[in-house]
Amino acid sequence: MDFQSTLFAGGSASELRFDELERHELGAGAWVDVARAWLVAPDDVFATMVRDVPWRAERRRMYDRIVDVPRLVYTYMIGEELPHPVLTDAREALTEHYLPELGEPFRTAGCCYYRDGRDSVAWHGDTIGRGSTHDTMVAIVSVGDPRRLALRPRDRSDGAESLSFEMGHGDLLVMGGTCQRTWEHSVPKVASAGPRISIQFRPLNVF
Template sequence: MDFQSSLFQAAPAGVRDFSGIERMGLTRGAWVDVRRSWLPDADDVFARLVADVPWRAERRQMYDRVVDVPRLLHTYMLGEPLPHPVLEEARDALSDHYRPELGEPFRTAGCCYYRDGRDSVAWHGDTIGRGKTQDTMVAIVSVGDPRKLHLRPRAGGAEAVVVEMGHGDLVVMGGSCQRTWEHAVPKVSSAGPRISVQFRPLNVF
């Protein structure tokens, strides 16, 4: 693990502070919220996640062969304690803040460990479960080295959007984003380790 926190990063105000959120309206009712330097204790959260999450490697069928998934994974399901108390606070704060739009709390926390620039996630939307037919939200907290989240409309006709996710940043994809847009974290020539924690409502994958 060779990630080092930036000395110039802004100090977070706390997970109950949603001032400074910037919302980007996309097409067909999709949107993305970005709040920089939102998560407190991001260095400690990163270290605890690396050490304490029971990371697993997966292999998946890809056409006529089975390939390694280019990142490590673990999901905390309903009722399972999260590996850092700040993440518990973050989930509760997100549930309270977005409940008027979402109508329900965030329940699960999927974790992805991008070990270096060779780890990635291909174009997809979270459309297994209710996200295929209903508006929903996925709230992403990023810790570690910055990586770029790319978004593009499924139907074409609009420019792709790129959001850099820095250490302690919050990115929320909402509205119709999961079914009308796709997102990806592509490979890069060089990057340090990064962990993404994705908070979701029940039955959104």
């Protein structure tokens, strides 16, 4: 592991707050919320996840060949215990805060381990399941080295501009409204980066 850890990594789950959350309206009903240094004890969460998550490498078909997915993954489904109690507290806090808008709890936690700058995720929207037809939310917590989350409109003929957010150690980013249907997001490759883990909290049947 090689990233700059936080100076003050302690705290309690009761410190998960939303008063500094900043909403960015993207248009056509899509929005992104960002809160910096939101997660409690990100150093311990990172170290625990590296050690305890049963990471797996996946392969997928691309055109006429099978290629390695450029990151390690694991998804905690409904009823599975999350690898760190702070993540359980985070999921509950997100559910409580967003319930008036979302109308349902966050249920699953997809995890991606970007080992270095060569690991990435291509442009996509979470449109498998209900995200293809209904407004929903995906809440992403990042721990480890900062990496850029890029967003671009699916319809690039209407003049909407692409944008990006650098997600730092302990940062929270929530994509909501029509974002999964009308925008795409990616984590581009970079020349050099330390390890980073993202935890994506989703409602039922959103992938």
